[in-house]
């Protein structure tokens with residue numbers, strides 16, 4: 001019975017993630033048909049609105065980073081079943097994001113507005129590319145493990161969990177963090193950058209850069225070969241070498 005409940009919990013948490021993921025696209029892209037998006041008429045004075053937005057971003061950052069640390073997981077799994085740990089992380093992340101979507105306060109004011117149709121379409125293309133890259137990268141690592149489904153499925157079948165191996169498929173050969181590159185595209189590519197959107201993009205970008213150093217420390221502890229990978233593959237910006245440059249390097 002308990003095994004089925006944990007499995008159902010994992011499925012529910014995954015559905016929650018998926019709905020939050022779709023809402024995040026609509027929220028950041030100011031898509032029609034959803035009750036609240038990142039931009040809109042300000043409801044509060046700038047000071048309180050800014051304080052609320054920063055608080056919402058901090059809640060997400062603290063939840064997301066703290067609950068991902070091995071030391072926190074070791075403590076947390078004394079309270080909740082080990083197999084439900086990742087689903088709980090996913091659930092809490094979705095809740096923190098939902099809180100942000102619901103209470104987000106637009107500040108008003110524009111940073112840039114692209115008038116050219118080509119510029120606008122390039123921004124839309126970058127936005128779409130970001131979300132696709134983000135989702136694609138989860139499948140390169142293991143989508144079902146990242147979102148807790150593999151863990152609850154293995155326990156349902158009475159099988160032991162095995163850690164994911166370190167791997168560098170597809171985009172991981174170009175950069176170490178393609179999923180975060182996807183985030184960068186999703187948060188910065190907009191034809192109309194408002195002050196509110198800029199605040200979101202700046203804080204999120206700073207958070208991603210900080211999160212990378214925590215994540216890489218854990219990765220080196222778990223997979224010592226990550227140290228070499230770190231020297232060979234850039235963090236976020238791919239290096240495109242010319243064929244002649246590569247030949248010269250191979251010859252050395």
Ligand SMILES: C[S@@+](CC[C@H](N)C(=O)[O-])C[C@H]1O[C@@H](n2cnc3c(N)ncnc32)[C@H](O)[C@@H]1O
Nearest residue numbers: 137141165166167168172176177178179180219
């Ligand atoms: C949300 S994913 C982000 C992955 C990566 N930072 C990126 O931007 O593509 C975080 C999880 O991926 C795992 N991870 C990151 N790089 C990995 C790799 N090359 N092989 C296996 N797991 C990896 C981390 O241990 C962490 O559990």
